[in-house]
Amino acid sequence: MKSNTRTRTRYSGPIAEAAVHAHSLVEQGFASDEALAAVLDRYPAELFDINLYDYDDEGQVSLRTGARGRLNGAELLAAIQQGRLWVNLRSVETGWPELWAAAMDQYRGVQDAYPGLRAVKNAGQLILSSPRARVPYHFDAAGVVLFHMRGRKRIFVYPGDEAHLAEIDMEQVVSRQTTEELPYVRAFEADAQIIDLEPGQALTWPIYAPHRVENLDRFCVSLSMDFQTWPSRFRNGALFTNAVLRSRGGRPRMTDRMATPELAARWAASLALKRAGILKSRIATFERDFEPQTGVVDGAGAVRP
Numbered sequence: 001m002k003s004n005t006r007t008r009t010r011y012s013g014p015i016a017e018a019a020v021h022a023h024s025l026v027e028q029g030f031a032s033d034e035a036l037a038a039v040l041d042r043y044p045a046e047l048f049d050i051n052l053y054d055y056d057d058e059g060q061v062s063l064r065t066g067a068r069g070r071l072n073g074a075e076l077l078a079a080i081q082q083g084r085l086w087v088n089l090r091s092v093e094t095g096w097p098e099l100w101a102a103a104m105d106q107y108r109g110v111q112d113a114y115p116g117l118r119a120v121k122n123a124g125q126l127i128l129s130s131p132r133a134r135v136p137y138h139f140d141a142a143g144v145v146l147f148h149m150r151g152r153k154r155i156f157v158y159p160g161d162e163a164h165l166a167e168i169d170m171e172q173v174v175s176r177q178t179t180e181e182l183p184y185v186r187a188f189e190a191d192a193q194i195i196d197l198e199p200g201q202a203l204t205w206p207i208y209a210p211h212r213v214e215n216l217d218r219f220c221v222s223l224s225m226d227f228q229t230w231p232s233r234f235r236n237g238a239l240f241t242n243a244v245l246r247s248r249g250g251r252p253r254m255t256d257r258m259a260t261p262e263l264a265a266r267w268a269a270s271l272a273l274k275r276a277g278i279l280k281s282r283i284a285t286f287e288r289d290f291e292p293q294t295g296v297v298d299g300a301g302a303v304r305p
């Protein structure tokens with residue numbers, strides 16, 4: 001392992017830095033207005049996340065959440081294209097199996113570029129976002145390949161070290177005590193790797209690396225595929241177990257200092273702890289703040305009872 005890899009991220013897996021790969025999902029027709037309006041029409045409402053993020057001058061974020069509402073697919077698409085919304089269609093593997101099969105085919109090409117990388121589970125979300133939408137600083141407890149299909153996006157990828165991604169914050173996210181947003185300060189910008197993504201490009205980055213996204217003035221469509229490897233599974237399980245220990249006043253060792261057998265043991269413990277329901281998720285079902293609407297500010301109309 002290169003020494004700078006160690007300092008740039010706490011667990012990279014075989015992916016040492018953010019890198020762009022080619023994909024063919026656009027040519028296969030998955031990003032056209034017609035295809036998107038049709039999928040919005042039939043996608044199960046419970047698999048929708050609709051968010052609107054507001055930022056202050058320091059880059060601190062606040063979130064409003066939307067309900068699926070009553071717009072048909074074409075109207076919802078128009079609301080996203082005109083507004084300031086971020087719409088996430090979860091579980092593409094069940095919601096749009098044709099796209100998923102094509103994306104898995106493309107994923108295998110990306111994986112082949114990293115000797116030793118082997119996903120044991122993949123899942124996907126289709127993200128439709130407004131021209132000026134931004135996604136705040138966060139990390140995913142998984143590897144990610146972002147298949148970009150429409151518009152232009154600027155991705156900022158940061159080192160996954162303790163300064164940028166404190167392990168105690170990782171525990172909170174992995175144990176669902178908080179959503180994925182992380183403490184962020186402007187000074188992090190000096191450490192970012194910045195990539196502008198065009199349709200037909202897929203971006204991957206070191207597992208766990210924190211990142212944020214800015215759309216570059218165009219309606220954007222991307223398939224975000226996340227994947228677990230055995231090492232990431234062990235690490236997530238160990239983080240969960242540590243979160244439980246910490247919630248009971250313990251002071252667990254950092255997972256960074258654990259070798260595979262100890263990580264595996266803590267992963268096994270996490271399965272039992274999850275089964276026992278020891279730590280309740282604090283991400284409860286929250287109130288919805290708006291419904292998508294065309295012709296209104298940000299594309300966000302009032303929630304109708």
Ligand SMILES: [Fe+2]
Nearest residue numbers: 138139140211
């Ligand atoms: Fe992400």
